[in-house]
Amino acid sequence: xxxxxxxxxxxxxxxxxxxxxxxxxxxxxxxxxxxxxxxxxxxxxxxxxxxxxxxxxxxxxxxxxxxxxxxxxxxxxxxxxxxxxxxxxxxxxxxxxxxxxxxxxxxxx
Amino acid sequence: xxxxxxxxxxxxxxxxxxxxxxxxxxxxxxxxxxxxxxxxxxxxxxxxxxxxxxxxxxxxxxxxxxxxxxxxxxxxxxxxxxxxxxxxxxxxxxxxxxxxxxxxxxxxxxxxxxxxxxxxxxx
Numbered sequence: 001x002x003x004x005x006x007x008x009x010x011x012x013x014x015x016x017x018x019x020x021x022x023x024x025x026x027x028x029x030x031x032x033x034x035x036x037x038x039x040x041x042x043x044x045x046x047x048x049x050x051x052x053x054x055x056x057x058x059x060x061x062x063x064x065x066x067x068x069x070x071x072x073x074x075x076x077x078x079x080x081x082x083x084x085x086x087x088x089x090x091x092x093x094x095x096x097x098x099x100x101x102x103x104x105x106x107x108x109x
Numbered sequence: 110x111x112x113x114x115x116x117x118x119x120x121x122x123x124x125x126x127x128x129x130x131x132x133x134x135x136x137x138x139x140x141x142x143x144x145x146x147x148x149x150x151x152x153x154x155x156x157x158x159x160x161x162x163x164x165x166x167x168x169x170x171x172x173x174x175x176x177x178x179x180x181x182x183x184x185x186x187x188x189x190x191x192x193x194x195x196x197x198x199x200x201x202x203x204x205x206x207x208x209x210x211x212x213x214x215x216x217x218x219x220x221x222x223x224x225x226x227x228x229x230x231x232x
Binding site: 036043045046048053085087095096097098099101103 | 144146153154155156159168204206209212214215216217218219220221222223224225
């Protein structure tokens with residue numbers, strides 16, 4: 001399964017709403033779709049699992065949705081600390097595979 | 110607190126070997142699968158390998174299969190990545206990450222991640 005994220009780069013201002021897309025080449029269980037945030041020089045941080053459940057400590061301005069082949073990460077009102085690269089990842093079983101999308105860079109406009 | 114610390118990175122020549130290690134603390138290590146994920150300079154994340162909680166049936170990305178071996182020592186709370194026949198394209202920051210496992214019906218993702226260790230393959 002290939003995960004394609006769009007856009008490659010998203011230029012927005014603090015306070016804007018951000019919508020990031022993750023499209024799978026074939027249907028993916030929403031139970032097995034996660035999103036991560038990575039800031040420069042830092043390790044990735046888990047944001048969302050099960051396509052829509054926020055990980056511990058993640059602000060409620062982050063939300064995930066989707067099913068089948070189309071998944072979305074939405075940031076309702078951008079905070080300056082939200083400008084980073086975002087990755088989706090899917091887990092597939094039999095045999096286990098853990099594919100990442102290529103990432104979306106969210107930059108300050 | 111839950112912590113993962115990688116070590117063992119460095120500069121090596123193509124065709125040689127290197128062993129990375131990840132030390133875990135702050136959680137019951139033997140209860141979780143563990144992963145290695147890498148990131149080439151300026152590039153995205155690439156999943157490398159996973160080892161289940163009790164070490165059976167490891168799985169690898171096609172790009173490293175047959176060259177890399179993931180192992181773990183639950184008595185020492187460590188997970189290692191033995192990398193053989195290294196290639197220029199293996200140059201990356203290597204992260205270890207805990208697989209959260211099942212949360213109800215969901216797969217819980219990878220959390221936390223270590224700070225990474227840089228492997229540079231160059232002649």
